[in-house]
Amino acid sequence: MKVLVSDNLADSGIEKLMSVPEFEVEVNTSLTKEEFQQIIKEYDALVIRSATKVTADVIEAADNLKVIARAGIGLDNVDIEAASKRGIVVMNTPEGNVITTAEHTIAMMLSLSRNIPQATQSLKVGKWEKKRFRGKEVFNKVLGIIGVGRIGRVVADRAKGLKMHVIAYDPYISTEVIDKMGIEGVALDELFARSDYITVHTPMTQETRNILNAEAFAKMKKGVFILNCARGGIVNEDDLLKAIESGIVAGAAMDVFVVEPPKDHPLLALDQVIATPHLGASTDEAQENVATAVADQVIDYLLRGTIRNAVNAPNIDGAVLARLRPYLTLAEKLGSLLAQITRGAIQEIAIEYVGEVTKEDTQPLTISILKGLLTPILGDMVNFVNVPVMVKERNIKVTESMRTEAEDFTTLINVSIKTSEERNLVAGTIFGKKDPRIVRINDFRMESAMEGNLLLIYNIDTPGTIGAIGTCLGRNKINISMMDVGQVLERGQNIIFLQTDSVVPKEVVQELLAMENVNVVQTVKL
Ligand SMILES: NC(=O)c1ccc[n+]([C@@H]2O[C@H](COP(=O)([O-])OP(=O)(O)OC[C@H]3O[C@@H](n4cnc5c(N)ncnc54)[C@H](O)[C@@H]3O)[C@@H](O)[C@H]2O)c1
Numbered sequence: 001m002k003v004l005v006s007d008n009l010a011d012s013g014i015e016k017l018m019s020v021p022e023f024e025v026e027v028n029t030s031l032t033k034e035e036f037q038q039i040i041k042e043y044d045a046l047v048i049r050s051a052t053k054v055t056a057d058v059i060e061a062a063d064n065l066k067v068i069a070r071a072g073i074g075l076d077n078v079d080i081e082a083a084s085k086r087g088i089v090v091m092n093t094p095e096g097n098v099i100t101t102a103e104h105t106i107a108m109m110l111s112l113s114r115n116i117p118q119a120t121q122s123l124k125v126g127k128w129e130k131k132r133f134r135g136k137e138v139f140n141k142v143l144g145i146i147g148v149g150r151i152g153r154v155v156a157d158r159a160k161g162l163k164m165h166v167i168a169y170d171p172y173i174s175t176e177v178i179d180k181m182g183i184e185g186v187a188l189d190e191l192f193a194r195s196d197y198i199t200v201h202t203p204m205t206q207e208t209r210n211i212l213n214a215e216a217f218a219k220m221k222k223g224v225f226i227l228n229c230a231r232g233g234i235v236n237e238d239d240l241l242k243a244i245e246s247g248i249v250a251g252a253a254m255d256v257f258v259v260e261p262p263k264d265h266p267l268l269a270l271d272q273v274i275a276t277p278h279l280g281a282s283t284d285e286a287q288e289n290v291a292t293a294v295a296d297q298v299i300d301y302l303l304r305g306t307i308r309n310a311v312n313a314p315n316i317d318g319a320v321l322a323r324l325r326p327y328l329t330l331a332e333k334l335g336s337l338l339a340q341i342t343r344g345a346i347q348e349i350a351i352e353y354v355g356e357v358t359k360e361d362t363q364p365l366t367i368s369i370l371k372g373l374l375t376p377i378l379g380d381m382v383n384f385v386n387v388p389v390m391v392k393e394r395n396i397k398v399t400e401s402m403r404t405e406a407e408d409f410t411t412l413i414n415v416s417i418k419t420s421e422e423r424n425l426v427a428g429t430i431f432g433k434k435d436p437r438i439v440r441i442n443d444f445r446m447e448s449a450m451e452g453n454l455l456l457i458y459n460i461d462t463p464g465t466i467g468a469i470g471t472c473l474g475r476n477k478i479n480i481s482m483m484d485v486g487q488v489l490e491r492g493q494n495i496i497f498l499q500t501d502s503v504v505p506k507e508v509v510q511e512l513l514a515m516e517n518v519n520v521v522q523t524v525k526l
């Protein structure tokens with residue numbers, strides 16, 4: 001398998017990747033866009049940081065790519081939707097640089113308060129400007145944090161150590177969780193009004209782009225300090241410039257920019273602005289952490305199928321995967337069976353997990369059901385990663401429910417479907433430790449294996465019909481390897497569930513259909 005490392009990755013990560021005999025590792029951090037697009041088709045894995053732009057064009061050309069792995073957090077340089085559509089797992093290493101980035105934020109805050117970069121510069125050109133660089137204490141000041149996820153909460157913790165009063169705005173974190181951090185959760189406008197320092201630690205989203213803009217600056221205390229060690233554009237750069245020039249903002253510390261590197265940005269010409277070239281994650285410790293983590297994740301995925309920290313697929317670890325395997329197989333087969341016996345455009349899928357299976361993480365099982373369902377329709381292009389996108393694109397409503405109390409079987413998965421033409425329900429279980437069985441198709445009960453070429457014949461329950469079906473198949477040289485009969489007694493209906501050694505051709509299906517008492521014949525391949 002070929003692995004391309006296209007950004008600077010710490011040696012420990014590269015060595016780890018190179019130590020895998022199955023891997024051929026190429027490190028090339030100076031590829032042009034054209035070169036990148038040309039060579040990417042050869043690779044199974046791509047390891048990046050923030051410099052490589054993995055656009056839709058690149059992904060389109062990446063015929064063999066299975067995983068894009070980011071040594072670090074931000075994935076705004078990757079077109080995740082395009083990757084998902086091609087079934088490429090996109091993963092990051094969300095923990096490795098959290099402390100480092102939080103420390104950088106604190107370093108920036110103190111540097112800003114005490115004019116350290118400007119004073120250093122002045123001293124180096126032979127000046128001694130004590131009066132010019134008088135600063136401010138952070139002690140007892142209010143720090144407003146926007147976004148208290150992994151980094152924001154470490155910043156909060158360190159700021160409390162500096163005896164600052166920390167307030168935070170994060171609409172996606174409950175008040176109880178914010179309370180537990182020992183900080184005060186507030187509304188955004190209140191944060192603007194009360195803070196002496198405001199720092200942003202959110203991802204870049206539609207909602208957070210320009211969250212600090214002219215309107216926001218107008219609500220702030222005069223003399224506030226602004227910090228951005230998250231993503232360029234969360235703070236509107238032009239509006240920040242005006243807010244500094246008008247005196248609302250006393251100073252700003254910027255680690256990230258809308259365009260990196262920023263070209264002649266007027267902000268950088270201001271004395272009140274200090275800046276670093278996207279150094280938030282750049283410490284020996286963080287780079288070791290993310291490089292070894294990314295190498296481990298790529299190895300685990302390519303060699304063992306274990307998915308960790310993927311943003312477009314559920315996390316499954318090797319041991320859990322092994323335990324879930326029989327359920328995953330059952331789930332996929334149930335989806336596939338349902339797709340093959342149902343006509344019309346799929347509108348709704350309802351999945352019910354009953355008994356033992358509810359102790360497991362059922363999200364991968366739901367994805368397996370959906371994959372099984374869409375594969376007969378869309379073919380091999382459907383996989384574990386892109387199936388949620390495909391389901392969404394087709395506007396299929398998926399609902400899940402659980403019942404812990406088992407009935408006839410210790411585990412049962414019920415899947416029902418509603419299409420433009422009909423409704424169907426199938427249910428399956430596991431026999432022994434790993435044998436998937438179909439136990440119900442609509443009102444018919446059975447206990448049949450789910451494998452190979454299956455023939456489902458719905459007939460009126462009359463003596464001789466089963467014999468006649470056997471004779472017809474025998475005459476056409478089709479061997480029956482398994483047979484099960486499900487009955488709805490009160491309606492005198494049967495379902496004959498046959499497993500055959502070979503595919504039953506259309507002409508034979510027609511022959512069976514022409515038989516008296518046979519109503520429906522369906523062929524299924526599982
Ligand atoms: N400068 C660097 O080198 C560097 C290094 C690492 C991470 N980062 C960036 O730092 C940012 C934070 O990373 P993280 O790991 O803490 O992310 P995280 O996902 O752990 O936390 C982000 C938090 O932002 C909150 N949030 C989302 N939308 C919000 C909104 N509209 N208003 C308020 N809060 C909102 C979320 O609820 C979450 O708690 C990301 O943008 C990441 O890319 C930068």
Ligand SMILES: O=C(O)[C@H](O)COP(=O)(O)O
Pocket residue numbers: 049050051071072073074075097278280281282
């Ligand atoms: O998102 C991140 O992890 C940081 O922005 C670090 O980016 P880098 O790996 O390019 O330093």
